[in-house]
Amino acid sequence: MSDPIRDSENILSDASFEPVGVDGSSSADIDLSLLEDSLRLTPWQRLIENERALALVRMLERAKIREDGRS
Amino acid sequence: MEDLSQLLERLNQERVQYVLVGGLAAVVHGVPLVTRDIDICMPMTEQNLICLEKALAGLNPVHRQTPQRLPFSVAADFQRGLKNLYLHTDIGVLDCLGEIKGLGGYEEVRRRSVVAEMPIGSCRVLDLGALIDAKRALDRTQDKLALIHLQEIQKKRTPQ
Numbered sequence: 001m002s003d004p005i006r007d008s009e010n011i012l013s014d015a016s017f018e019p020v021g022v023d024g025s026s027s028a029d030i031d032l033s034l035l036e037d038s039l040r041l042t043p044w045q046r047l048i049e050n051e052r053a054l055a056l057v058r059m060l061e062r063a064k065i066r067e068d069g070r071s
Numbered sequence: 072m073e074d075l076s077q078l079l080e081r082l083n084q085e086r087v088q089y090v091l092v093g094g095l096a097a098v099v100h101g102v103p104l105v106t107r108d109i110d111i112c113m114p115m116t117e118q119n120l121i122c123l124e125k126a127l128a129g130l131n132p133v134h135r136q137t138p139q140r141l142p143f144s145v146a147a148d149f150q151r152g153l154k155n156l157y158l159h160t161d162i163g164v165l166d167c168l169g170e171i172k173g174l175g176g177y178e179e180v181r182r183r184s185v186v187a188e189m190p191i192g193s194c195r196v197l198d199l200g201a202l203i204d205a206k207r208a209l210d211r212t213q214d215k216l217a218l219i220h221l222q223e224i225q226k227k228r229t230p231q
Contacts, residue, residue, distance in 0.1 A: 038103040043187040053105040
């Protein structure tokens, strides 16, 4: 089935760019290696990575609650 | 338990008109910061709200910022003329915004969007420049780190 919103649009489907390394970057405040890793992924892969990380956060939160409940 | 991709897929399946904005839009662009909710900008028309209601059917959507956690109801909400909907569902939080600070209403937001191809269908996502403008306009502490990442991505995409 055709998707009307895709016609002649700017499509964001691939990895954003070929990472060029962190040398010479000016943003010293952030871990650019994580950014480089993320930019190697497609938008869909980034979404899935976010969900995996979120599931891990939830698991740790539940573990903490159990630990707190025990103490 | 969150399942943000399923939430997006449901919006697509029911043909809700929307543009993905906020933290998840930043993730789609490559920002490696975990986000727990979905923010969308959408026209608050009755038809679009009906599509949204269908998309959220069975997920027990409620207005999470009301003390009584009122259920989401197109009939009631459209009559009240709400500009934004802050919803909680069984699979995640969904904020539906009629306009975006620093950008404007849905049409302007849509104009400044790109389409992300995904297995769950095509998702319209706020473009990088507009996302930066929106984060700047919000000027919240929580957005500053995302803003730094977004600007770094923009720098990398700009031909030297």
